[in-house]
Amino acid sequence: MLQTLAVSNYRSLYELVVPMGRLNLVTGDNGSGKSSLYRALRLLAETARGGVAALLAHEGGLASALWAGPARIDARMQRGEVPVQGQANAPSVALRLGFATDDFGYAIDLGLPVGGGSMFDHDPQIKCESLWAGPFLRSANALVERRGARVRRRNGPRWDVLDEHLSVFESLFTQVADPQRMPEVLVLREAIRHWRFYDHFRSDPQAPARQAPLATRTPVLSADGGDLAAAWQTIVEIGDPQALAHAVDDAFPGAQVLIQAHEGRLHLKFQQPGLLRPLSAPELSDGTLRYLLLIAALHTPRPPPLMVLNEPETSLHPDLLPALARLIIAASARSQLWVVSHASRLIAAVQEAPACHRISLHKEFSQTRVLGQGLLDAPAWYWPTR
Template identity: 65%
Template sequence: MLKTLAVANYRSINKLVVPLARLNLITGPNGSGKSNLYKALRLLAETAQGGVVNALAREGGLDSTFWAGPEQISRRMRNGEVPIEYTVRQSTKRLRLGFASEDFSYAIALGLPEPSNSTFSLDPEIKRECIWSGPFYRPASSLVDRSGPLIRARQSRSWDVLAQHTPTFDSLFDQVGNLRSSPEVLLLRENIRGWRFYDHFRSDAEAPARQPQLGTRTPVLHHDGRDLAAALQTIREIGDPEALQRAVSDAFPGARLNIAPLQGGRFAIEFYQDGLLRPLSAAELSDGTLRYLLLVAALLTPRPPTLMVLNEPETSLHPDLLPALARLIIRASQQCQVWVVSHASRLIAALQQHPECNGIVLEKNFGQTEIVGQGMLDEPAWYWPD
C-alpha cells in the first residue's frame, strides 16, 4: 500500500506531499488541481511501463508541464505587499514524482536535456531515480540509485554497477531488475504495473461494451470496458456471484443480470427488470446503467490490484445510484487500496461516512495546488534525493 505521494514542479503543483490510506477521496472545486494530481499518479505508473517520456510528450512536452510560478512564494507575496514575480532559482529545475509504500519507495526526477543538434532535443531526460526502504529517503536507506546513465545497487557496504550507459529516455525499470542482483527493482516494477486506472468508460451507441464480444475468462476488466460481459461472467464463476447480484439489486431493486452465450463464442448481457417481458441487451441500456455495470465489474474483480484509481466515477450516473456505488467502493477498499476523484456531493458524503476514508480536499492558492488544512507539521516526512 502507498503511504505517501509526493509531486513537485508539475503543472499547478509546486510542492505537494499527500498522506494516503486504504480508501482515499480526492475532492475540491474546479481548477483546484485534482486532475493534475491524478495525472501525476498516472505518470508514475508510466515509469514501469516504459512510457513516461511519451506520456509527457502527449501533454505538450516537459517544458509545458513545469510549474509556471516562482520557485518560492514569499510571505510578502502572500500578504500582497509585493507582486508575484520570478525569483532566482535555488535548485535545478526538475519535475519530481515519488511515493513511499509499506516496503520499498521510489522517486524520479526529469529535466530538459543539454543543448544539442539532435532532432529529439526537446525530449525530457531522466536525471535521477532512487529506490529505498523506509517512509522517506536517506542515503543510508538507498538500495538502487540511478544518476544520469549510471545505475548502481547496494550490496552490503558497497555498490555494484548494474548499468553504465542507460539511455536518458529509459527508466531503470526498463534496464535492470532480476532476483539475483536487484530484486527490489523487479518487485517494485511489477507492483506499479499492477495499478489500475478507470476513467474513460465509453457508453455511447458504438461503445464496445454494448456489442456482443468473444468471451474468455476475464478476471480484470479492460480499461475501456470492452470485455464487460466476460468480466461479469468471470465474477459469477470464480468471484463473488452473491456480491454481484447484491450490487445490481442494490442499485436497481428487483433487477437481475444474466450473461447469455451466443454462437461463435460471443457473450451478451441480459438485464432483467420488474415489469418487462424480456431482458434488455447492453445496446438498450441507458448510459448510466451501463456505466454502473462497468464499475461493478471493475470493483468486484476476482484479482484485486495493489491500487485502483477511479477518476470521477459518478459521470452519467443518477444521484440515486451513488450510495450503492459508494458501498461497492468501500467493499473494494477491503481488498486493495482505492483512490477516488469526485465532484458528486452524494458520493462524497457516502464515502466520508466510512471511518477509514482519507478525505483530501484540494484548493488553489496563488496558482498552486495545496491541501486544505495541511500545515507544516501535518505533512508526511519526505526528502527528495539530491
C-alpha cells in the same frame, strides 16, 4: 499499500506530499488540482511500463507540464505589493514524482536534455532515480541509485556499479529489473504494473462496452470496458457471484444481469421487473451501463494493490450514488482505492466509512495544497539529489 505520494513542480503541484490510507477520497473545487494529482499518479504508473515520456508528450511535453510560477512566493507577492517574478538563481528544471509503500519507496526526477542537436530534444530525460527501504529516503536506507546513465546498488557497506550506459529516456524498471542483480526493482515494478486506472468508460452508441466480446476468461476488466460481458461471466464462475448479484440489486432493486453465449461471443442482458424481455447492452441507458462497468471493475477476482477511479459519478443519476459509495467501501477491503470526485452526495456517503481518508485540495496563490495540512503535518519526505 501506498503510504505517501509526493509531487514537485508538476502543473499546480509545486510541492505536495500527501499521506494515503486504505480508501482515499480526493475532493476539491474545479481547478483545485484534482486532475493534476490524478495525472501525477498515472505518470508514476507509466514509469514501470516505459510510457512516461509518451504520456507527458500527450500533455504537451515536459515544458508545458512544469510549474509555471516562481520558485518561491513570499508574503509581499501574496499581498500584491510586488509583482510575481522568478529568482535570479532559479533551481534547474525538475519534475519530481515519488511514493512510499509499506516496504519500499521510489522517486524519479525528470528534466530537459542539455545540449541539443536532436529532433527529440523536448523528450524528458531521467536525471536521477532512487529506490529505498522505509517510509522516506535517507543515506542509510537507499538501495538503488541512478544518476543519468549510471546505476549502482547497495551491497552491504559499499556500492556496486551495475551499469554506466542506461538510456536516459527510460526508467530503471524497463532496463535493470533483474531477479538476480536487482530483485528490489523487479518487485516494485511488478507492483506498479498491477495498479489499475478507470477513468474513460464510454457510454455512447459505439462504446466498446455495448459490443459483444469474445468468450474468453477475463479476470480484469479492460480500461475501456470493452470486455464487460466476459468480465462479468468470469466473476460469476471464479469470483463472488453473490456479491455481484447483491450489487446489482442494491442499485436496481429486483434487477438481474444475465450473460448469454452465441457463436463464440458473450451478450449481456439486463432484466428489470415489469419488462417483458431483458435489455441488451446497446439498449441500456448511459448511467446503467456505466454503473454495471463499475460493478465489474470493483468485483474483479484479481484485486489490484491499487485501484484508481476518476470521477466515477459521471452520467450516474444522483439516486445511484449512495449505492456506488457502498460498492466502493466494500471494494476497499480488497484493494487500496483512490477515488477522485466532486459529487457531494457520493463524498458524504463514502466519508461514512471508518477507513475513508479524505484529501481536500484547494488553491493558494495558484499552488495546490491539502486543506488543513500545515508544515509539520505532511509526511517526512526527501528527494534524491542529481
